[in-house]
Amino acid sequence: MRVIVVGAGEVGSSIAASLTESHDVIVIDVDAEKVEELGYAEDILAVEGDGTSLKLLREAGIAETDMLIASTDVDEINLVTCGTAKTVGDVFTIARTRNTNFFDTWTESEGAFGVDFMVSTNLLTANDIARVVGLPGAVDVDPFAGGLVQMAEFEVTADSELVGATVAEADTFEALTFAAVVQDGDVRIARGETRIEAGNRVIVIGSPESVQSFARTVVSPDSSEEVRDIVIVGGSDIGYHTAKVLEERGIESRLIERDAERARQLAEDLPGTVVMEHDATDVDFLVGEHIDQADAVIAATDSDEKNLLVSLLAQNIGVGRTVAVLEDGQYASLFEAIGIDIAINPREATAEEIIRFTQKGQVENLSLIEHRQAEVLEIEVDAESVLTGQPIRKSVTELPAEVVIGAITRDKEHIVPRGDTVIQSGDHVILFVAADVLSPVMDLV
């Protein structure tokens, strides 16, 4: 497949790097420096120029291109690029937008702006935040098989009963499979004898109920109650949408916004949220409002620095969990090193969503683990797959060692994979696969 990516920023280059393994990728950006850098770093054809120029798109071979991904930081440019591309050829267009008005228009009338698939950065981020916040101790959660299965990544704290146990000892949950243990950013497949240490992260795959109970009983035993008291700091678009998603789940969160007019607007638009007009860096205020007893604080202002400050303040007064929105991906590890529980990067989420979408067809769904060291894939198996027709005990011997069968769904029913489980044609299998064995595994299954 031939793919043109317009915009070589964080999102664009991440997508390009991911797609270049199996596709012809051409990147267009106005910034000569970025173009050069990308050309060197990855084996990608990078072109300098304006993606909205029809002439340039023609030169890049838009007529023979199968897919165009517009991923600049400017919504309007992305939309115009898609519209322009549509005038020439039968290309599938993907646009990234921030302003949710565009997304609303697009969902209202399919194909608006000449866009075939639109990723709304802010909505996506809000959904990610809401998902992760609902699961105590989780740093990442992704749904599979229409929500029947969840992949979750947990941070193991020093007081967790998992510390010191081996995977075999910890694996006492019915519909839950240990996929991997992450140590200092290194992903290792979970074996029976793998020992879990404090500071590790564990990746589990299972039914949402088992993941929930795992989270509550093992990962953070303190939070036995449901996560309900959530505070959002900053009435940015992401903050607004997070509150809205939580409202839809029946959670009345509190949203703190400094600007009076914006606060009023938010209060009018969010009937199920308590909007407070105050500066969230005022500790007296935070304590006075008992924010220290909140289950989680989400820092979603427009500035990374402010989000960092708010998260640190929240941790300092004793908030259980802090989630910070982080626009600049470079800070992510720094944030987490300082002690912010979860840093969510809208750009990373967007890139992941677009990559996920481009790989659909081959796989039903996927999730990227720790900067693409591994992937969790959902595959509908057919008769030719090595998985089909024999017990898992036998089929795993034909697969590389860096693969874990996490869960199986058959006719919308969750099946726990055991050694003697026989996978049938048409089943959905959720696999955890290390990146270096991805291609051979894809061929086998």
Place this chain on the structure above:
Amino acid sequence: MRIRVKWRVSCRLVGIVLKWLWIPLLIPLGIALYDGTALIPFVVPIVSTAMLGLGLEQLTDEDDLRTREAFLMVSLTWLSIALVGAIPFLLAGEGALAEPVNALFESMSGITTTGATVIVNFELHSRAILMWRAVIQWLGGLGILVLATAVLSQLSVGGAQLMETETQTQDINKLTPRISETAALLWKLYIGLTGAQVAVLYGLHLLGYAPEMTLYDAVAHAFTTVATSGFSPRGDSIAAFSPAVQWAIIPFMAIGATSFVLLYFVFQGSFDRLRNSDEFRFYVAVLGAFSLGVGGMLFVNGGPYTGIEEIARHAIFQVVSIVTTTGYASTDFNLWSAGPKHLLFVCMFIGGMAGSTTCSIKTLRWLVVVKAFRRDLFTAASPSAVRPVRLSGSVVDEGTIRDIYAYTLVSLVFFILATIFVVIDASRVQLTVSEFEAMSAAAATFLNIGPAFGIAGPLESYEPFPNSTKLVMTFLMWVGRIEIIPVLVLLTPSYWRS
């Protein structure tokens, strides 16, 4: 000093209204012809209102109605119709109405849909005069509908701007884009409901359930029910009729005090609007709760009633009659014990829904007051919380909330001052009026309900009050009916000065 108000424009528009007042006067004229009673009381006002109207119309040919002119026009319209409406009473010279102050009181009570009467002996009055009382009330109801939907919303006065908010919640903000069309729709509804009630009441008579309910009575009562006004040609009001009639009148009073905008949509078949309207639910809850309260008290002690049906009928009838500000009486509630009487007194301050013919403070305002105060309690505990007040899902503007607080407060202050005046003025002429009686009489006139307790009870008359009190009450009815502000604004110097 130049006067900043184009009073000629206001007067011209009042003239246009007066010009057409001869048409409704034909109804009592016809009855007088049929009965062979005096015609002069109606011929004179027919000629004079047409002349006066035409005369005022000649003042100017501008008809550019702006805010200032509209206030003057609204106030003058109600006042001038009250004056013209008093002419038949004066000329007929029957009973208490022969007194000029009484005639004006009765006429103002009519056009403001109040229903407070100075008539002592109904036998003294011709059927034509008694019908004129009903007709003028029906006009008052029609007038207030136009005022509420077309004029007040333009002036952003009273509950009208809120009524817009109410309807905005369901995607269109007005029934039709043009005010005149909206008004015409509501008139049709009003006329239709009146016709339906005549049919029901006279139908009951024909079926034998209401021997007393002649066609004349059916028309006279239909004129004063949907208008929530309450004059009856019978001295003992609705108590003169059978239980079937009393039951039949209850829904018409309740409908009269329901927002006509909502009613319009109900007749269009969208019952969802009714269900989704916070105000309607509140209104129904108020009627239900007070009926239960009054009924329960009557059941436990008091009242000369025997059966459960009788207690239920009178409790529901009186609560609906007072809450909707109709003022009919199915029984002499003066004879009730203190409990249900005081509960009924509380009902006087509630009123029906905004955008109907009802008077008093109205459920819309109370609902906003309740919601805003609950919000204030919430923000008292957490001062930085921002919490808009919502009505049927849409946000109520903070300015509107302030206006509503102010209106409610001013209404209560008016009521208190009026009560004190009634007490003082009565003691001046050595008339025995208890505080409760004075309070109820002040409320019944200012909030346009009609009958009060004691001396001015449902089967009694306002006649014994001194003339000065009656004049003040006439003023109160006028001010209360057009939502206080149009009259009060005329009293501010800055309104007139440039």
